[in-house]
Structure formats: C-alpha cells, structure tokens
C-alpha cells in the first residue's frame with residue numbers, strides 16, 4: 001500500500017537545483033522549481049546516470065552523461081537518447097519536510 005515517507009528538509013534542496021536522496025533503498029532525485037518540489041527516480045532511463053547531477057533548466061533536467069532531457073514534473077522524455085519516461089513520485093510538504101509517496 002502506498003505511504004508517505006520523509007525525504008529531507010526543504011532547505012536541503014536549493015531553488016533551481018536537484019539533490020539525490022536514498023529513500024528506503026530507492027534512488028530519488030528531488031528538484032526545486034519555482035517554489036515547488038518534484039521527485040523522480042534518480043536513474044536515467046537511458047543508462048545508469050544520476051539525474052540529480054544533471055543540469056536543471058526550469059522544469060527540465062538534462063542527463064549529464066549523454067544529454068537526454070526529462071520534465072521533472074511529469075517524468076516525460078523531452079529529448080533523446082532516452083525514450084522511456086522516468087518514474088515520478090507524488091510530493092507533499094509537511095512542517096518544512098519533503099515527503100514522497102512510495
């Protein structure tokens with residue numbers, strides 16, 4: 001059954017950036033875009049690269065390895081070489097803590 005799990009404090013993810021967190025064994029990238037927080041699987045669907053380490057431009061993150069681009073809000077691929085969307089996780093903020101639904 002889905003449940004909410006605490007990931008980090010909001011101030012651990014600066015505006016316009018992403019951060020990597022391991023949450024109950026799952027690699028998660030959290031991005032802070034225009035006051036909103038988005039969580040996706042940290043692993044690029046092309047090969048094995050960390051998306052938290054990619055460049056964030058608005059709500060688009062570019063994989064540092066081969067340049068695939070994903071929308072961090074929807075998980076959609078917006079530029080190849082990746083073709084498979086990345087998994088997204090619902091996010092909520094409770095008392096300054098980022099939580100995701102696993």
Ligand code: FES
Pocket residue numbers: 044045046047048049063064065066067068080081082
């Ligand atoms: S591993 Fe991300 S684009 Fe290749």
